[in-house]
Amino acid sequence: MIPVAWIDGALQDPASPALAPIDHGVTVGDGVFETLEVRQGAAFALTRHLHRLAYSAERMMLKGLDLDLVRRGVGEALAEAGDEATRVRITVTSGPGPMSSVRGEGPLRVIVIVAGGPAPARCRAVRSPWRRNERSAVAGVKSTSYAENAVMAAYAASKGADEAIMANTHGHLCEGTGTNVFLEKDGEIVTPPLASGCLAGITRGLLLEWGARSGIPVRVAAPGELEMSVLDDVLQGEAHLAVTSSTRGLQHVEILDGVELAPGRLLERLSGVYTAAADADLDPAPPRSK
Template sequence: MIPVAWIDGVLQDPDTPAISPLDHGFTVGDGVFETLEVRGGAAFALTRHLRRLEYSADRMALGPIDASLVQRGVEEALEEAGESATRIRITLSSGPGPMSSARGGGPHRIAVIVSDGPAPARCRAVRSPWRRNERSAIAGVKSTSYAENAVMVAYAASKGADEAIMANTHGHLCEGTGTNVFIEKDGEIITPPLASGCLAGITRGLALEWGARSGIPVRVTAPGELDMSVLDEVLRGEAHAAVTSSTRGVQHVEMLDGVELAPGRLMERLRGVYDAAADADLDPVPPRSK
């Protein structure tokens, strides 16, 4: 049975209306979300995703969330979905509110959707003509206010691509609409810092951890170190690019601005390390910060 919908503690028919038209998640995009891969029949990296959901809710001033309730929803929806499940979407909204930016003060609405959608098989990217605002009130937050990204994905599609890579307001490499970006050059793999305005991707973090553990030279750059012009080096074959996300894993950018690209040797090694480690540990829990 796919898709499966679990909403506010109850499994429901996904075709039955369940969210109020006054819900602020619908009217003003006032919510947060997480997308998880189903790997080995389980929600991959669930603990990390729940912690980021809590972080995003805190940044959005949505108040504390019941992570144990969300986890129960994921488990019940997965059990109902069966073996065909491939993807989980957790959405939390601020609940019903007035027809303005002010919140209504009601309880959160929580929805868990399990589907069998295929993972993106490849990445064909373009450079976005728009920039990410690293000083935005929701920079680095996994917010449902996704209109900017929707516009950029539509732009990418008009160019025969499926992802758009953007700079921040300083012209530094930032991220894709739904991905983090890694660059292989000069014998190492580098990725922009969170200060660039990019999301703290779960796959990004694991690729950095597992790559370093396996001896791959991979690191986060200093602010301003990685300019958007590095993509010109990628086009000339002097560097290589990959994107990371929960649904893509570590994925080679096979085309940029219409130019076909070869994968980098270190990047292919990182992809293999990531896949093997993910298969071996379905819930890689980071230590709690002190």
């Protein structure tokens, strides 16, 4: 399908110029974004994604984000796109700025793109030679400053893979370039804690909630519990590995560092729980703040 573009309140030709050459989203990657799955014609878990968008904007000190406007943009773009839509991308930039890291005074730019195409059908991963800095100013933020991830993804592609899994600066298992990671080991499923520097993935959160509700032993690991060396256990068949994202759902890692892997039974069960629950509730309420 031809992508649908909604920018700052109106549908626009996706091929027409939309951003100023001096937009800080282009010149320094000064912005935030969300990618959503289209499920049954709706943007899945839209409210949760908007909450995370607001969190990312707050962490980036981007002021003036109108979530009602973003929600309207998603709805209008989806209505225009029709049945072939499979994903939504929301991007917010700080707008035009000077040729430096200092921001300008302009309003935020809001861009919604709806596109088609299949989701990734399989996952083949490698271990990244680079590490995630859990102390970065944008750790855990869905920032458009994505060059670090792009380099790792290019490295993975050079090795015949489509995802790279990284440690943090302490050598603890963290995340993939565009995914969270889940491990099945010793009769339970664990995922790295947010303290590792990983993104608070929407799918990650739902899997933890829905899995626990279904009686599946799934939990967040304690800080430092999962060393990167746990992937050696995966290679030896003593543990199983899966990645999660909005477009992948929960997906078995078929190959890690060139070694074929068997799926974990608990992970397969958790994947089924997620699919059924997502089909039944297209906009699950965010968890209550404590």
